[in-house]
Amino acid sequence: MHQRTFLTLAAVLSALWLWSFPAQAQQNAVSQAPAGGYAGADACKDCHAAEYESWEKSRHWKTSNNTRGGPAKQGCEACHGPAADHVANPADTSKLFLFPKATPKAINAQCLSCHASSTQQLHAINSLHARSDIACTSCHSAHHSATREFLLVKTQPELCYGCHQQQRAQFSMPFRHRVNEGLVQCSDCHNPHGTERSHQLRTSVTEDQVCYNCHADKRGPFVYEHEPVRTEGCEICHTPHGSPNVHLLKMSNVNLLCLSCHTISFANAPGAPSFHNQAAQYQACTLCHTQIHGSNSSPFLFK
């Protein structure tokens, strides 16, 4: 019984494995014969040598192997459409998809016709960039990229700073995430193609705030949670990109930030007790309340 189950399972997995391969994968589909309105990439090479060369050296070359998609998904014509008429009459570009002349919506649709299945583009519908008519080609260039990786027109963070100018100033603050230094990239926390969360933020793998991807020691869960950390997010106290203030806090004085809530709130934020004389001592509540992100052993977040 077990042997039969095992054999059945093995057969199914083998079938799936074989099926997963593109049928009759060709080592070099570049030079295949024109089919229908398609001319093949080699036909483009003579006139567009530089573009052909850049394409051939990029990872887009892989489209040559897409036999399942046929000529419509191969080579230059995978992006630019059927070129047979254009080859016959170079002046005829009527059936070509010309990116500089296309609308952002059309460009994005063209790119997503292949890239939609990528995990990074899963939430492309939610993309705030797409909603604002920012085309894929605003950040990526198939032929004139500055980076091999992702074919970006500029490196991060310069690419993002092009539009998001205030972040450039924030990342130049004394207290900042080290984005300019190359430790962290904008795309580590944000997915420029869209996510289900606000600000196109990624989530941590534990379906939590993206901050915990690096700040794992603050992830908890804790017996005594500092509730707003969970419910409102880290940004309730921190400005994530950069700040004039220590620990990227929203205010220069820690006690003012704490008292903003600990003055009796609508939730369980107790007011500062009468023996916390603000004129006597302590620049920061965190001198004693050290486990401000949560504690397993102290309801007052002492330890």
Add this chain to the structure above:
Amino acid sequence: MGIITPETSRHDQQHHFGRLERLRRNVFSISGAGMVVLTMILVCSAGAKAQNPELPDQGPLQQTGEASGKAGGHYTTQQTIEFGYRDSMINGNLTNYNMFQDYASGWRLFDYDLNIHSANHQGLLFDDLTFGNFGYGGDPVSVSRLRVDKNKWYDFRASFRRDDYLFNYNLLGNPLNTTTFSTPIPITTSPNASQFVRHMQDYDLLLLPESRLRFRFGYSRISTKAPGSTGYEPTAAVVSSDLVGTSNEYRMGVDYRGLPRTTLSFDELLNYTRVDTSLASRDFAFQLANGTPVNLGAVFQGTTPCASPVINSATIPPTVASNCTGILSYSLIGAPRAKFPVERFSFQSDYFKNFTMSGSAAYSESSNVMTDLNEMFNGWISRTVTRASTTAGPAAAKRVVADVNWAGEYHITDKLSLRDEFYYHNWRIPSAWLTTQTNLFATKAGLGQSGLTLPISPATAANIATVCPAPFTAVNCPQHNTSSGPDVLSEAVSQFLGQDLKNNLLEVKYDFTKRVSAYIGYFYQTRTIDDFAATSDIGEMYFPGGATATAANRFLAARADCAVAAGALPSDCSLDPVTGVITEVGPEATNDTARNYYHIRENAAEFGVAARPKDNLRINADFMAGYNDNSFTRISPRQLQSYKVRATYEPKPWANVTASVDINENRDNVYTVNNLEHGRTYSLSTALSPRSDFTVDLGYGYMDVYTQTEICFPDSSILFTQPCPVAGSPSPLGTLSFYASRDNYAYTDIMFKPHKRITALVGYSGSIVRGSTTFLNPLSPAGTLDFNYLMPYASLTLDVYKGISYRTAWNYYGYQNYGIENPAGLAPLASQNFNGNNVTFVLRYAF
């Protein structure tokens, strides 16, 4: 080009990650993992070259520019190495410099890049390989990134990042010791200082990327070490802390693309995080008269640690009175272990005509268990007359998450589309903490004994009847006061926090022309937050004994939770008439056992326009206004508005001008809260490259941040007299606190080539920040409110020979604090300012 410093400029356009100058240690080091990867790459590249050594060198590759590379076999190999020395000459507050920049003198590997490309895509192991590194040799940031892929077979990415960060800002957490105290103690380092070293590794393998069925495997590891210091609350002492954490994450996923225009994915993830925390006493800056080292804490004000601590300052270390609050020894060990398994199903589909949708559903039930908290204190806490204590017990918390989202977009016509996003996120954190605490109190004082020199009473639950018999006046009776805690505490704590969140965004977008589109949308979100807390005393024991013991207070056994009220003990406290011990069993009277629910409904309308009036002009405007009917914290907004306008104009192919306005306004306008926040940013930048040998980038940004809130607080100064406006607050005084900050940020980058072999760069980046805030304490330094942080630079690069170039770079760092650094009456603090130069000598070889 933006911010380009001499050490980043040339390569940034080729590199897939940016970099600035980074220096700290003089020792060249590559991690073990990095060395293994480097060795593998070099072996692979060597093997590739060996396959067909007869092929001639090929021309330069696209995107990697200047190096011609070498061809061998099916591959072209290109390498670039930058190596050199940095001389760092910084004056002033080096701690702040190390916190903000941390580039020290020494030899460095500034950059190493390896690119191997199979021109004919016939490589045996891979088609493309890119391997980039920077920062090795002691810089605070070291990064390596690797990507290897082979056509339809696999795509592999790996990265290693090392982050070395010093935090030691001496104005934060400073206890503000006064000069008027008998022994003013200046605090020159942060009580919460730490030296973070974080290693982050990520590995991702995608198998069969072009097939219908593709597989993903991943592994990530974060290891954190953070030796430093922290505070111990009862004595306000600074103790050493050591945090060692590792987070290992394993990922597996499969994508199925067998259905037309549809992708189905399933992911299984497991994260295992361990955090080892240990605290230990240190800073024994004083001694008792008998020579015993003692830590008197960081606060020296009023009667803390005692009225006149130093009795002989001539000794080394100074001799202090024994009746001060202080630590003779302290330790804490805790080692929580957390497991986070996550299952996620996701899909994306264009199956239906004109309709696209995607979504995912995930579930995680994680747990964080700490079995071994162990805290021991030996010292003296004068407020509670506690002489020693131990705390131990296991803790466990779970986090259960269900996350579902769906988004669909329907193109009703070519111009009109309808989009809907739904998001459901539910989590709950039930937790428990079973603790046992023993508080040890002193015996009656013998001759010359007080506080820290008092013997500890030998009384225990088993021998209290003999050690301290009625009438509880024996010498060895534990000496309590009315503020003393229980002698033995054993309790079970149960906590709960959860949130149920649902939101939906419905949006209509219309393309008026090919150049103008607009959208309008409505967002609705409902959140329900609930919490619960209960503590049950398994056995809380109060021993009798103490100087103020009377029959009325049950010889001081009736204290804290079991204090006499209206002449009787609380119902959950019972007195043993033989031993005089009062035992509390049952739920705490202060328990908040009913579930508290907080419902928040959020509504927002949004509107936006995207216009391209000309090919070289793009304008985007996005507006949002929302209203929430409740707020969970006082600084969570009830009303919020957002206005964003961005414009990009390219008057010439070589000229680009970008301007943006970004305004966010939040309000919680309940009259006892009066919270108002805004962030307003105005930016303008231009990039000009009229010739290949001359480029100019300029930019300016103005950020205006403001926040205000009504707060209540106790304060003995005469600055505040207004009563607290919030009913129920235990603090008597109130004021409208505020924080305002204005930042003028500007940058310039100019590149010019006076000769074809010479490249010159000069530039500047700087922030001028001015702010103001409420000062509750006249002793508080202004801290980070007002400063100039300026960083000009210049560099000269000489192309010496084919592939070889030499560069000299100069960077200046100037941090000038303009606020009140050392208010009158505060024990002296060091200046926060630093300034100085870094000069770098770099040899670059591309081959």
